Amino acid sequence: MTRAETRRTTARRAQLFDQLVELFLAEGFAHLTLDDVAARLHCSKSTLYALAENKDRLVYAVTVHFFRGATERVEAELARGEGAEARIRTYLEAVGRQLEPASARFMEDIARTPVAREVYERNTRMAADRVRMLISEGVESGDLRDVHAAFAADVVASVMVRIQQRQVAEATGLADAQAYRELAALLTRGLTA
Template sequence: MARVAARRTTARQAQLFDQLVALFLDEGFAHFTLDDIAARLRCSKSTLYALAENKDRLVYAVTVHFFRGATERVEADVAEVAGAETRIRAYLESVGRQLEPASARFMDDIAATPVAREVYERNTRLAADRVRVLISEGVAAGELRDVHAAFAADVVATVMVRIQQRQVAERTGLADAQAYRELAALLTHGLTP
């Protein structure tokens, strides 16, 4: 799978990935065939095969592209603010904003598709680790209550996994983006002295 992530893309391929992300976010992807996708993007199947050798690999590559861009935007948002509580809130709320365009069908397709679910799970683990680092920095700076950062991050990771697996949506009716905003509020209010 690293082969897809490591492949250099041309400007046209990057544009196609952006179009694929927009299409998948809006309508999901499980129901599309490669012929459907090519027709929607007004390109040939051979153009799609230049992106990935089959639909599963294309879904994987598009999911990687989506999360890579989302991560860059989240980190840019965090870089704009100061203070531990504000950085944690900015991080989690920004994650939520990145998921706002995602339709329920897209999120359901991700949960039901192993190659896409793997990417989401990996990004969820990385996000939970990033929150752990932000908490540790805040505790070390005396800006946050002296909590066990690894435990707090584990709690966050558990909720993030439940969001990713669609359990929060099923139990609460909250969309993933809303759930991340609620998690940000709960976490930052609980950490402030």
């Protein structure tokens, strides 16, 4: 295969994953068969099998693709923020914005599907660790009051896990994106020096 062919194949795979993310975010995925997905994307099932060997692996790969792109966009937003409070707020609000296109059905499907839930849980742990780093940096710089960064991050992680597990939505009626905005407001106002 030539380099040009490899680039075209890679671009086509990325395009298919983007289309799959868009479809899954809008409608969920648990109810869709591979035949449904192929018809919706105007491709063959063999094209889908080239992406993953079965529906579970496809759901896993699409979920990874979604969270990888979301992480890149969140980090790009974070890079523009200045000051510890603004960076924490920017980070959590950006996470929320990345979840805004996700339908309730998509979030429920993730919560009920082990391969997708595992990806969301791993990304939630990484996000909580990122918040802990931002808090630590803010305390060290004096931008934030002297709090125990690991404790504050643990509290944030607990809420993030509850958001991910749909417990916040059930208890409050808040969509995940809105819950992240509320968490950002609560956290940054409570940490301000």
